[in-house]
Amino acid sequence: AVSSLLTPFFLGAAAGGVASGRVTADAQPATHAWAHPTPVLFGLLAVAVTALLGAVFLAADARRFDAPDLDGYFRRRALAALGFVSALALTTLAVTHEDAQHVWHGLTHGAGLAFVVVAALSTLATAWLLIRPSGAWSRVTAVGVVASAVIAWGMAQRPYLVPASLTVAEAAGAHTTLRWLGLVTLVAVALITPAVVLLYWLDTHGELEGLTDADLRSSASDEG
Known part of the structure; x- marks a missing residue:
């Protein structure tokens, strides 16, 4: 259980350190790169996302095995995780305005904004399907939430691999x-x-x- 929390958290924190622009190709190892709001929020968001996907898929399996009590249990957990994901995503977006301005600009303009909208619509669809006991498509929409958010982040960072210091072409x-x-x-x-x-x-x-x-x-x- 502990490893299931630590693994996504530090994966998200690593991504957040890159997104904030503090982790560069020639940076020396230091806590300065990680002890900031963006890495911490990315880590918490990764934990919430894994909890969401796990609960959604387990609810679907419970329906498949005709276990309505477990279906309801995991759907409630999935809805709670979806609420945390939404709150953390909005908080992260607000924090990047000051802590990772290049990413914030990419998330609020162009292709990045388009995928943010898709992620928001997928979130609403997932919530609606989880409220219904027969929401068989909840797995698809939940995956859509995560995939859209990841693609939005990628679109927001372009053309940089590490914002403002290393482009994808330079790192290729x-x-x-x-x-x-x-x-x-x-x-x-x-x-x-x-x-x-x-x-x-x-x-x-x-x-x-x-x-x-x-x-x-x-x-x-x-x-x-």
Whole structure:
């Protein structure tokens, strides 16, 4: 339980340190880069997001296994986590105005703002679906909240990898390396994605349920 809290927190804090522009390519290790509002809020937001996704997916599984008591329990947890995510997101947006001005400008203009709006709409859709016991699409909208927020952050930072000090182009590897990396990535996606989608479909449709004692006995008798 402790590791499940610490891992997303420090992952978010690392992202927040980069977004604030304090973590640069030539910066020396120091607490100065992390002991600021943006890294801390990014860390708390990462914890709230993981709690949201976990509760939403567990509620969906509870419905699939016809456990209405667990469905209600996890939907309440998901709604509470969604409230924390919304509050932390608004607070983070306000804090970046002073602590990470480049990111704040990107989140309130252009493509970054568009994905912020998508994240807000996905949040409302998730809340509406979680209130309904049959909200089967809540997993999709919850993932949409997180994906839109991450993409909004990426759009807000462009063209920088580290705001105001290191662009993506400056940090990129050699063109030959990038071409081969892109090719290998495409091949991996083409080979792995269909298998993962099939596995997920089989699991969510109950095709991968464990065998019972009766099933095992039946298989043994058939083989005999």
